[in-house]
Amino acid sequence: MEEKYLICEDSLxxxxxxxxxxxSLKEDHxxxxxxxxxxxxxxxxxxxxxxxxxxxxxxxxSRTIQRELGEExxxxxxxxxxxxxxxxxxxxxxxxxxxxxxxxGRQVMGNLTNPYVHKxxxxxxxxNNEVLHLMGFLRFQELENGILFSKIGPKNNILTFxxxxxxxxxxxxxxxxYDDIRGIFVVHPASKDWYLVTNAEIDSxxxxxxxxxxxxxxxxxxxxxxxxxxxxRKNLNLQRSMLPLRFQEYMVEFRK
Amino acid sequence: xxxxxxEEMSVMEKLGILTDAAKYDVACTSSxxxxxxSGSGMGNTVAGGICHSFSADGRCISLLKILFTNECIYDxxxxxxxxxxxxxxxxxxxxxxxxxTMGFYKRNYIEGLFLSSGILYNxxxxxxxxxxxxxxxxxxxxxxxxxxxxxxxxADPFLIQKTGLLADRMSVNLELPxxxxxxxxxxxxxxxxxxxxxxxIQNGIxxxxxxxxxxxxxxxxxxxxxxxxxxxxxTPENDYQLMTVAENLYEKFELKRVFYSAFVNVNEDKELPxxxxxxxxxxxxxxxxxxxxxxxxxFKAGELLSEARPNFNILLDPKADWALRHLExxxxxxxxxxxxxxxxxxxxxxxxxxxxxxxxxxSFLSFPDLKKIGVVLKRALYFITCNGKMMYNTKIEEDYIxxxxxxxxxxxxxxxxxxxxxxxxxxxxxxxxxxPNIIDTHKAVLGQM
Numbered sequence: 073m074e075e076k077y078l079i080c081e082d083s084l085x086x087x088x089x090x091x092x093x094x095x096s097l098k099e100d101h102x103x104x105x106x107x108x109x110x111x112x113x114x115x116x117x118x119x120x121x122x123x124x125x126x127x128x129x130x131x132x133x134s135r136t137i138q139r140e141l142g143e144e145x146x147x148x149x150x151x152x153x154x155x156x157x158x159x160x161x162x163x164x165x166x167x168x169x170x171x172x173x174x175x176x177g178r179q180v181m182g183n184l185t186n187p188y189v190h191k192x193x194x195x196x197x198x199x200n201n202e203v204l205h206l207m208g209f210l211r212f213q214e215l216e217n218g219i220l221f222s223k224i225g226p227k228n229n230i231l232t233f234x235x236x237x238x239x240x241x242x243x244x245x246x247x248x249x250y251d252d253i254r255g256i257f258v259v260h261p262a263s264k265d266w267y268l269v270t271n272a273e274i275d276s277x278x279x280x281x282x283x284x285x286x287x288x289x290x291x292x293x294x295x296x297x298x299x300x301x302x303x304x305r306k307n308l309n310l311q312r313s314m315l316p317l318r319f320q321e322y323m324v325e326f327r328k
Numbered sequence: 329x330x331x332x333x334x335e336e337m338s339v340m341e342k343l344g345i346l347t348d349a350a351k352y353d354v355a356c357t358s359s360x361x362x363x364x365x366s367g368s369g370m371g372n373t374v375a376g377g378i379c380h381s382f383s384a385d386g387r388c389i390s391l392l393k394i395l396f397t398n399e400c401i402y403d404x405x406x407x408x409x410x411x412x413x414x415x416x417x418x419x420x421x422x423x424x425x426x427x428x429t430m431g432f433y434k435r436n437y438i439e440g441l442f443l444s445s446g447i448l449y450n451x452x453x454x455x456x457x458x459x460x461x462x463x464x465x466x467x468x469x470x471x472x473x474x475x476x477x478x479x480x481x482x483a484d485p486f487l488i489q490k491t492g493l494l495a496d497r498m499s500v501n502l503e504l505p506x507x508x509x510x511x512x513x514x515x516x517x518x519x520x521x522x523x524x525x526x527x528x529i530q531n532g533i534x535x536x537x538x539x540x541x542x543x544x545x546x547x548x549x550x551x552x553x554x555x556x557x558x559x560x561x562x563t564p565e566n567d568y569q570l571m572t573v574a575e576n577l578y579e580k581f582e583l584k585r586v587f588y589s590a591f592v593n594v595n596e597d598k599e600l601p602x603x604x605x606x607x608x609x610x611x612x613x614x615x616x617x618x619x620x621x622x623x624x625x626x627f628k629a630g631e632l633l634s635e636a637r638p639n640f641n642i643l644l645d646p647k648a649d650w651a652l653r654h655l656e657x658x659x660x661x662x663x664x665x666x667x668x669x670x671x672x673x674x675x676x677x678x679x680x681x682x683x684x685x686x687x688x689x690x691s692f693l694s695f696p697d698l699k700k701i702g703v704v705l706k707r708a709l710y711f712i713t714c715n716g717k718m719m720y721n722t723k724i725e726e727d728y729i730x731x732x733x734x735x736x737x738x739x740x741x742x743x744x745x746x747x748x749x750x751x752x753x754x755x756x757x758x759x760x761x762x763x764p765n766i767i768d769t770h771k772a773v774l775g776q777m
Contacts, residue, residue: 174690182686185697208378208390212435220434240365241372241473242434263367285431292343292428293437299347300393301383304592304607310386310741314379325381325437 075103075118080161081125082108084153087161088130090123091168101169106161141171142178151203152195154229163191199228206230207237209319212247213290214283220247221279224322231258232268239266250274252322290324297325342418343428349398349409350444353501353557354589358390358439358474360552361496369470370434373496373552377474378439386741391442391476392432396420396457400446404514405597406503406562409446413595419448422461426469433473440474440496441465447480455483455491462494474552481521485528489549492532497552497584500526505573509563513599523581529554530581553584560615561608562591562600566638571618571629578622588615613741614640621646624678625671648674648733651711652726658711659718662698663688674733675708695719706736 076097080090090106097104114120138146149164166188171180183189212220220242231251235258238247242260249258255274260266320326359377379388397419398409408415425443432438443461448454458477465471476497479488492498500522504510507519529550536549556577558570574586590607593600618640621627625647632646633639641649651658651674660669662684670681680702687693687701694714699705709719710729722728 179686179689182683183690184683184687184701185691185693190700204376204378207374208380208436208439210436214435222436237374238436242370243365243367244370245434289431289435292340293432293435295340296343296347296392297381297383297389299344300351300389301385301387302351302592303385305385305387305590305609307386307741308384311382311384314386314388315382323381324435 075105075115077105077107077115077118077120079107079110079120079122081123083125084134084150085127085130086123086125087153087164088133089125090161091165092129092133093121093123094165101166104165106165108158108161137168137171140177141168141180145171145178145181148181148192148196151199151233152192154199154233155195156228157195157198159191160195163188163195167192199230199233202226202228203230203233205319206234209315209323210234210238210249211322211324213324214286215278216281216283217278218246218283220245222247222249223252223279224249225252225318227253227318229254231256234258235260235266235268290327294325294327337418339424339428342420342424343394345416345418346395346398346420347393349446350393350395350442352408352589352592352594353393353442353444354387354587355476355499355555355557355585356388356390356393356442357555357585358476360584361474363472363551365472369472370430371440371471371473373440373472373474380436380438390439391474392429392438392440393442394420394425394428394444396425396443396445396454396461397448398446399448401449402447402514402516404503404517405595405599406513406559406591406593408594410595422457422464425461426465426471429465429473430469430471433471438473440476442476444478445480451480451482452484452487455480455487459487459491459494462491466494476552479525479529481517481525483525485525488525488528489532492529492550493547495550497555498529498550499555499557500529501557502526502573502577503557503559504563505558505565505570506563509565513562526554526556526581526583533582553582555583555585555587557587557589559591560588560612561603567611567615567618567640568629568633568635568638570615571622571633574615574619575622575629586619588612588619610642610740611640614642614646618646626668643734644730645674645738647672648707652730652733655724655726655729658724659713660711661713661716663692663715673708673711675704675706675711677702707733 076099078090078093080086087106087108094101094104094106134146137149149167152160152164167180170183170186170189171177174180174183180189181193184193206224206226210222210224212222215221231249234249238249239260244262246262247260251257257269257272258266259269357377358373359375361373362375363373365372377390379390381389383389395409398415399417399419400409400411403410403412425441429441433440443458445454445458448457462475462477465475475495476499477491477495479491479498479500481500502522504513510517510519532549533553536546539546540548558573560570577583577586590609590612591603592607593603618632621632622629627650632650640646644652651672657672660673662670667681667685670676670684671678676684683701684693684698687697692715695705698708698714705719710722710724710732712718
């Protein structure tokens with residue numbers, strides 16, 4: 073029998089629609105695969121089926137996952153799907169299959185001997201670690217109009233996981249977080265809910281119009297970081313391993 | 329207010345001096361309490377704590393760690409701020425501390441404030457200033473982020489109580505593990521005065537927890553618990569004494585954390601040891617490893633060290649060292665051993681032990697599975713079986729395993745020593761009774777000893 077590849081869009085919606093389609097084919101799951109984006113190396117004896125993302129279908133799949141595999145598993149899957157890894161669709165699909173076959177699907181994420189579950193576990197951890205890192209490493213700069221603006225360059229698509237933390241923390245302030253890699257924004261108007269903005273142009277001139285105090289605070293903090301280090305313990309390797317250069321690039325205290 | 333403030337000094341200069349003066353305090357965590365924002369102020373806290381940056385020494389920057397003032401009436405020999413030192417003295421005003429904290433916090437530079445202080449005039453006066461600062465920050469600026477504050481030994485218990493209701497964590501530094509060491513290096517401090525506020529905070533936390541059960545909205549007293557710090561290597565106490573003190577602090581005072589601070593000789597006092605090899609970082613590292621074993625792995629100080637073996641092995645981490653002395657317990661069958669026993673296996677940490685317990689519900693675990701779970705097989709393989717089989721044909725023999733463990737280079741947080749210890753493993757003698765310092769090991773390698 074030939075293998076079937078479902079080509080899905082790189083989004084929660086796209087992959088969940090793909091999973092729905094895979095089930096509706098009623099074939100052996102081991103012959104079905106989910107692939108993200110355009111097919112790269114076409115295989116002989118394989119069929120490629122393009123999947124059009126559909127919001128309604130995706131919602132049904134997400135409800136099934138939440139009901140059968142539990143809320144915690146669902147969040148793990150969402151985080152795994154925010155990863156930049158290209159195998160994530162296949163891993164999530166096979167993890168769902170594994171979970172639905174188990175007597176208690178809520179324990180699926182403990183089944184680390186299953187390679188797909190392990191993959192989802194790793195992707196989830198990777199995304200989560202990046203979220204935790206950026207909760208600390210993200211820097212806001214105050215603009216002339218009082219808005220706090222931050223630019224980040226995350227490996228994974230983590231804005232939606234990062235936003236709730238800052239919305240809770242700075243609920244009375246206006247802030248914007250910009251994902252430099254994907255060109256998407258999180259916008260949080262003071263005392264209101266945050267939302268995502270895609271396909272918007274960044275007004276780079278406005279972003280460099282700092283408030284009166286901004287540069288002074290940057291200088292104060294840079295000086296603080298310098299003073300807090302104990303020179304007898306100097307250890308730049310340790311610093312770099314705790315705070316990789318890809319984060320330092322966006323942080324005011326490391327700006328030369 | 330009538331305390332000395334150098335009016336002409338800028339906030340920048342003050343920040344420099346008072347950060348410099350605070351940096352030797354190692355407690356810079358922002359963990360221990362989860363608190364959502366209220367929607368009417370600024371800030372929240374996260375139970376795991378958040379690191380916001382890392383300084384050039386590789387230590388985490390989580391809180392704005394400053395002294396309120398570096399003026400001090402005491403003359404502790406190890407302290408840069410002692411009254412006999414000729415250094416520039418300055419003080420913040422409560423407003424300056426508040427503005428710095430808020431300005432840093434909203435830019436996400438910090439997780440909160442760590443406020444310590446030299447003793448200005450007397451303990452009560454100093455504690456009052458700290459209290460006022462916290463009051464302004466919490467009530468006027470509506471700051472809801474993390475606050476770690478020092479309880480000043482000898483201050484009025486009522487002031488400490490009031491301050492504790494505004495702070496998340498409080499700490500009193502024990503500094504030196506024995507009363508004898510303390511009286512030698514800190515002639516103005518008394519052990520009794522240090523332990524009294526510690527006990528007060530402990531009782532305060534307990535009764536606050538009881539009140540919360542009764543009245544949900546009762547103000548919380550020091551919800552993130554209290555901590556303390558011990559200086560390592562300024563006095564001749566051995567590791568066993570340090571660990572016993574730490575264990576007592578955890579058990580009798582219910583401390584959340586004990587921090588260890590490798591002594592940095594800033595004063596060149598004749599009472600202090602010269603440390604030509606720099607601060608005793610490896611020793612500090614071993615103490616932290618052992619501290620983890622006490623808190624999360626169910627070990628007792630008496631299991632790790634004894635009067636006869638009072639110091640940690642420099643070549644092996646305390647857990648591997650313990651395992652080698654208890655080979656009669658190994659190998660352990662990973663698919664059956666209970667959680668507590670799994671934790672005692674070198675190469676298995678808290679997380680991997682939890683994952684093992686979870687994963688073996690659905691299937692038998694093999695060695696490749698363990699590797700995926702995060703077990704460090706290079707270390708664990710001498711101590712475990714999977715389905716009754718060991719990974720390789722290895723001997724359960726102390727010398728043999730020691731030799732093999734030493735060839736797996738231990739990951740130390742400081743690079744400059746790595747090579748030295750690797751070289752040292754050529755000598756098979758691990759029964760050092762005296763703790764060689766870094767200089768000794770350098771000399772040994774270079775053949776000068």
